[in-house]
Amino acid sequence: MADRFLNPICGTDVGIADICPPVGLPVMTLAWKAAEKGYDEALVENDAARGLYRSAIDTLGGLDDDEVRRRERLQQVSLVNQGITFTVYGGEEGAERIFPFDFVPRIIGSDEWASLEAGLIQRVTALNLFLEDVYGDQRCLRAGVVPFDLALSRSDFRRELVGTRPRHGIFTHIAGIDLLRDEQGGFLVLEDNCRCPSGVSYVLENRNLLSRVFPEIFAKYGVRPVDLYPQMLLDVLKFAAPRGRERPSVAVLTPGLSNSAYFEHSFLAREMGVPLVEGRDLIVENDQVSMRTTRGRQRVDVLYRRVDDEFIDPVVFNSTSLLGVPGLIHAWRAGNVTIANAPGAGVADDKSIYPYMPDIVKFFLDEDPLLGQVHTWIGRRPDEAKYIREHLSELVVKLTDGAGGYGMLVGPSATREEIARFAEAFDADPGAYIAQPLVEFSSHPTWMGDEFAPRRVDMRPFVLYGESIRVLPGGLTRVAMEEGSYVVNSSQGGGSKDTWVLAEELVP
């Protein structure tokens, strides 16, 4: 039957099939190769697909390499046109970079996710109880679970905030827990991010992109959606609003356009439908926070801040900061505004607190930790510092307050000169470092332009703490794009993948 809404002059009806012609008969032209070292997420030793991956690999393997390249180009154009970028510091100041995206999805079964989710909820509960305690009664310090001097000497411990308790006692409303799989395939926590964990915008954009460019991969899977995140986040922020604010006004606080995660700040503000403010847009009067609008000043109740503590209030912290709001901390302490995550939350994710996390879980929850973590030597302990110093070439050594892969030595892949340089820095202040064995973490098939090759991956699930604790089903899978590399950070050339959590334990 003729379409009544077809323009009779234009005539022809162009369907989706004409725009995106169907792929021809499957031609197995692209080979898949399992990782030689460590756990391979998708393949087993003879390069056969693991159960969960069979359908995805069959689908991708059915495309010839020209078609894969065509889709990859589409994907690139889409990333470039949409301006899905992050900003690189140093070198070319403020340069925008595309965050490389690999289209081979990472797939996690529902049972495995359920146990991972339980472990993440347990860990974030414990992290919050620890923070409430450190700024409150300090029971765990007095009990010796974490040494007093260690906790109180962390640069992110905010002495000024002792005695404050945020609404509902929640300090870290949004946490990103970095995980990797060890050689046996079990998940381990690599680090906690309790301040301003970033990356969730790429989780949502990756899903959007993959479903547009490779829709057929989804055909046989029930993949749990991730696009509910902005609503989950807004619920959490509203729940945290000051008492008595029925319809709280929420804003995202960003350091500005030159921040590496500005795309994400803007993305989250847009998706939640709230303003994206900078410090200069806000003013504190009589302990009330307002934003400057075209109709005068309007009260702000909740700030989802993406500005570090150090810069958030020049009156209390760094007095030279131009990014913050004078008087903000005072307004927060007065209970007139919620800051999420709460100031001072960074002490919980300090790398030197991390080794104590199993004890922290046990102390506060009287449970064994559900998630394992990587063995860690602590530089502030003289005997362990000596061990680190003697084994630099075998260990991964990190600054306790470093992030983004900066201030880190990957001993086994470092040159003699790099180790010698690092040793000098270490000797000057061993207490500023921790060390871990090099975990041969898992690899995942990744498209390298002409072949699928194994590349190492980690994962950052996002955990939201509001009325209850909820985990976004998925997370940011970061991938080291260089062969043999262990560095997945975007600032160091890493890319990302879409992470699927299946709704049912169904082997397609």
Add this chain to the structure above:
Amino acid sequence: MSAMLSRSAENIYWMGRYLERAANLCRSLFVAEQLTVEIRGLAPEQAVDFWSGFQHVFPDSTTTEAFTDVDEARMFGLHSYLLGTNNTLSVVSSIHNARENARVIREYLTREVFEQINECWLHLDAGLRGEERPDTLLGQVQEAVFGIGGATSRTLIRDEAWTFLDLGVMLERVYRVLLLLRHHIPLLIRTPSDVDIPVHHAVLRAVLRSAGSLENYRRVQGVELTPQSVAGFLMFNTQTPHSVAFGAAHMQTDLLEIERDGVLTESARLVGRMVSQIRYEEQELLGRHDFAAVCGGLATEVAHIHESLTRLYFTV
């Protein structure tokens, strides 16, 4: 979202101004290219004059050059006003600035609008790297700028952000049309009576096309083409979207939308005065000998409106 952040209002207002400026320049460069082809053999000095007009309509301190040769004037115009990174009013500067503003207020834009702006920038970026010829690039950018306009009008919600965007677009448009008229109309009026009529008409058509109004002029005025009728049309016609009257009336409506508590603001009062002047003093304004001064005076009024908006809404 309720009231807009002052800073965001300023960003979106400037985004509108930059996008309109880029659209205006692209169109004008295109017109200048075609006029050059048409008249260079007949009256090369008029082609040079037309290219020199850019320095009056888009005055930038880095672009004060005097030319006698058509090719020199053309090459300079194309390079300076299309890809001139030192020229703060060039297409490349305008789109770059529009995109930077768009990045800052992305939460107010739809995906479609941002993608179109970004795509336009990517064309120019390729041009800066020498990957496209200026004339090809001009076509691509002009198309992309139209794409931005389409995405904007078809996808953006008509809220306060839209109003500030529209204010930026209209204010920039009115300002440039006034500068266009101030430069070209007195020259054309002064043209001696033994003028080459085809050339004279070609230049008048080019003025109308620079303001995106040739076809609209034809529909209203027919074939008659004089400097006075062109000036009258671009100044007083209330239906053609690039006229001063149309832009001023639009600004008035926009300002009523964002007026504070029903109180007549300084900006609204200034725009209202301009609208009245255009509506009720048409004959007097057109009849004055110093038409350039009339346009210059109105352009100064527009500059005052801009300052008033900045004081009232952007620096709260």
